[in-house]
Amino acid sequence: MTKETPPVCDYEGSDYQTSFWEEGGRAYEDKAEEIALKRVLPKSGKLLLEIGAGAGRNTPRYKGYERIVLLDYSRTQLQQAQERLGESERYIYVAADAYKLPFVDGLFDGATMIRTLHHMQDAPAVLRQVRRVLQPAATFILEYANKLNLKAIARYLLRKQDWSPFTPEQVEFVALNFDFHPKTVRQWLDEIGFDLQRQLTVSHFRIGIFKRLFPASFLAWLDSIAQLTGDWWQLAPSVFTLNQAVGETPVASAGAFFQCPQCGTSLEDTPEMLICSGCGAKYAIRNGIYDFREPVE
DSSP, rough: OOOOOOOOOOOOOOOOOIIIIIIITTTHHEEEEEEEEHHHHHHHEEEEEEEEETTTTGGGGGGGGGEEEEESSSSHHHHHHHHHHHOOOEEEEEEGGGGGOOTTTTTTEEEOOOOOOGOOOTTTHHHHHHHHHEEEEEEEEHHHHHHSOHHHHHHHHHTSSSTTTTTTSOOOEEETEEBHHHHHHHHHHHHHHHEEEEEEOOOOOOOHHHHSSSSSHHHEEEEEEEGGGGGTTSSEEEEEEEEEESSSOOOOOOOOOBBOOTTTTTTOEEEEEEOTTOOOOEEEEEEEEEOOOOOOO
């Protein structure tokens, strides 16, 4: 059996896509992130892993990839993504813990992790899992919440917050919501086997008065210019990084795809259930969603 992993932020039963994005006044942030993604996404690819896919907000933006695996811990979010995108061979819906990715080594030639790392108590452990399932030279686009942002700096200097934005450790500002220092994230990526190729700073104008005074499209245009300073300094609340997997690591053999998150044995994909020949664990396929959250009895 695998060792116990850190707690997971579970959006089961949440209407996050509607309440946060569609009705939460975040059109500017969504447009700014779309611009950033266009700048770092490869023009084409075979198989992309979208970690923390949620209800599929970003999935249609990965146009160059032939197939996309939407992974989220919440079955509810994946059901909403399925309703949004439909059932087709291009999309594979997987409910699983990012600390125990249920895929064989070296399967994907691309991965994204947008607005997800900030829920990870042990971020390096998740990044190691991502590197494991990526092929050599694969593309990894990582977004993280930046503790060294101008608002946090101002609040600290004015003594309106206790934690320092300048120190390297992550800060948990509410339960299972973390901000990270850019230098720390860069160090993790380097140690785990990623070559950081580009940084974009995003959502510079995430301030209520700006969003009330100016149209989202105008703020996104301003943001598109400010993003280009990301390789020089990182002072925005969100940072997008473009990374390439480096080092000689295995590539998945033909036909191999899923592996048991309990013991690591490769799984045969059968119509109704996946059964591990190693430890005997069984995983359900419910309404087109592969469910690896826990084995079924």
